[in-house]
Amino acid sequence: MTPSPPKPHQAPVTDDAAERALRDTARAVSSPPHASLADRVVARLADEPAPSRGARVVPMMLAAAAALMVVAAVAFLLAPASEPDRIAEAPTPANEPGATSMPDVRPILLASATEALAEPIATYRAPIDWLSGPVARQAAGAIELLAQAGAAAPPEPTPRESS
């Protein structure tokens, strides 16, 4: 009859025992695989598309687009609150009869900014499924900000003379 296995550790456990556990484990896990993984991995790759080589470029494009969106959104939000009134009230040649008024660039800005962001997202959506981090959040936030700004802004500045 074999003796029962000794209790592996009596308190306290020493650093030497921990070191031995680490080394024994390393030896145990270092044995070669029963069969090569390569064939199984290659077989599973049959259903996988080829790696995307443009993947490194996409985050940079999206980051640039998102940064552009943020700048555009800030400019867009700041401009309507002050610029039309200031222009209308200021005694500048723009208010004089016959003078041409300053064009409202907000719709152009909104359209170009949205277009700039929509294209890379639409084109690279499939290869960037992994991109759910800060860049994507930043881009989504910028779009939301622009949408809110577009909804809140008046479509056309009302001339002061008509009121």
Added chain:
Amino acid sequence: MTNATATVVVPTVAAPPRLAPSADEAALVARARAGDREAFGDLVRATERGVLAICRAMVTNDDDAEDIAQEAYLKAWRALGRFDVRRPFAPWMHRIASTTAIDAARRRGRRPRPVAIDSVSEPADANAPASERVWLDQARRCVAGALAALGADVALLYHWRYVEELSVEEIAARTGRRPNTVAVALHRLRDAVRRQLQRQGDLDP
């Protein structure tokens, strides 16, 4: 009290870490990035032993470890476009394996627990005494628990230090960290394993 740096044992095998890929490896990576699955298979053959060791260290069950290793390789294939071709492939693959295995281990909630002799799955030596087999199984579970608690970075340090037997300085060169930082991290790992063993001993009848 043992000093953190003083407990680091000088490795018996000092394989220098490669900081750049070999020409053959670079060619395989280039072909794989172009969609050549057989070339990727060759990269798998070159790295599978280390990748499996990382996975086995963290999940203890060898069948689960092989599944996780396959998953890690699939992740690597999908991310190959983002791989920096100026770097060697193996450390990059080790990192993917480490994070994949850590996630799997945490998902499965594996923790060290008392084991019976007939539950010991992979004895290193079938002729080893039963007490040795129990000890090895317990050691693996404690190491797995400690690695799961400390995360993928420490798991990588463990692999390079204890499986590849790199020195602290070599690991520091590979990771870009200071040797003292590596030594402290290894000390924390050893301490975590000690506490796991302590807890295991307290649980034993």
